[in-house]
Amino acid sequence: MSNEVVLERIRETIGEMSPQLQVAARFLLDNPDEVALLSMREQARVAGVQPATMTRLAKLLGFSGFEELRRLYADAIRDKSGSFSTRAAQLIARRKSVGEAGLISLYVDTLIGHLGALKTPEMIDLLIRAATVLSDARRVFCLGLRSAFPVAYQMAYVQSYMNERAVLLDGPGGIGLDTIGRASPDCALFVVTAKPYARASIETVALAHRRGLKVVAVTDSILSPAARIADVTIPVATGSPSFFDTIATAFVAGEILVALIAARAGPGVPEAVHEMESRLAKSGAFWSQKAGKRR
Numbered sequence: 001m002s003n004e005v006v007l008e009r010i011r012e013t014i015g016e017m018s019p020q021l022q023v024a025a026r027f028l029l030d031n032p033d034e035v036a037l038l039s040m041r042e043q044a045r046v047a048g049v050q051p052a053t054m055t056r057l058a059k060l061l062g063f064s065g066f067e068e069l070r071r072l073y074a075d076a077i078r079d080k081s082g083s084f085s086t087r088a089a090q091l092i093a094r095r096k097s098v099g100e101a102g103l104i105s106l107y108v109d110t111l112i113g114h115l116g117a118l119k120t121p122e123m124i125d126l127l128i129r130a131a132t133v134l135s136d137a138r139r140v141f142c143l144g145l146r147s148a149f150p151v152a153y154q155m156a157y158v159q160s161y162m163n164e165r166a167v168l169l170d171g172p173g174g175i176g177l178d179t180i181g182r183a184s185p186d187c188a189l190f191v192v193t194a195k196p197y198a199r200a201s202i203e204t205v206a207l208a209h210r211r212g213l214k215v216v217a218v219t220d221s222i223l224s225p226a227a228r229i230a231d232v233t234i235p236v237a238t239g240s241p242s243f244f245d246t247i248a249t250a251f252v253a254g255e256i257l258v259a260l261i262a263a264r265a266g267p268g269v270p271e272a273v274h275e276m277e278s279r280l281a282k283s284g285a286f287w288s289q290k291a292g293k294r295r
Helices: 003-016 019-030 032-037 040-047 051-060 066-081 084-119 121-136 146-159 176-182 199-210 248-264 268-282
Strands: 140-144 166-168 188-193 214-219 232-235
Touching: 003 019, 019 032, 019 040, 019 051, 032 040, 032 066, 032 084, 040 051, 040 066, 040 084, 051 066, 066 121, 084 121, 084 248, 121 188, 121 214, 121 232, 121 248, 140 146, 140 176, 140 199, 146 166, 146 188, 146 248, 176 199, 188 199, 188 248, 199 214, 214 248
Parallel strands: 140 166, 140 188, 188 214, 214 232
Antiparallel strands: none
16 A cells, blocks of 8 residues: 555545544645654644544554554655655755754654654564564574664674674675575574665575575565565664664664563573673773773
8 A cells, every 4th residue: 555545545534534533634644754754642742632543543544553554654755755865955955944953853753753663562573573583593693784784783792692693694805694505494584674775685585585594674664675585574664854764773673682582591691691791801802990901
């Protein structure tokens, strides 16, 4: 379903809606950018209705919940916005319109909306399913190229405090991806990707699937190339008032998954983390203010 279809449905049925639903529907008609960027509660506040009204409207329009509707608007605005250079021009215009303080406020409100979507019932279910896949795997390969790299790196790095199951697919000369070629079906791939999708990421997802690995994809759309292959897809919002998409939502989703994996790993985790901390301290990895030097 496209957002144009949604708008047509609203126009056709708005006369039959209750007064509160009509208010919510008019907000959707008049503020497509806000629908894409703001949280449901923030939209309800601006529209002057209860959050439950926004949910009822989404279901009336044929969606499972408001987050599914909001993602549709987010996809539409991302497709419409075009290249990074076009969005850079829009950023400059936005600064002139609302000022730098307004731009900061819009940026923070946008991220709050994105992050708030991670605790909807649908997203909680997906995160738990993804954590199960990753917890059950003998080895977890972590992949994120270009702007997605920090998410994959954090996923692998934090897990290294607990065990050696996580493998970051990265290396000098671009040979890091070769490791997946030796993976077995009892392993899993954790991949982060968003438009414009890195070709190597999608090819690696396809290779992992052919080798029988379970794939967990954190991506910007349920229709992305990775999502079409993945066993579990966690769709995260990437829209941003800036010219470049945000990775904040994907980063937090990854951190949530690591927390769930650690919580499931059992009583041996505290000891493993302590041993890792001790090794890092002895190697002088961290600065000691007391000693005035590395410790």
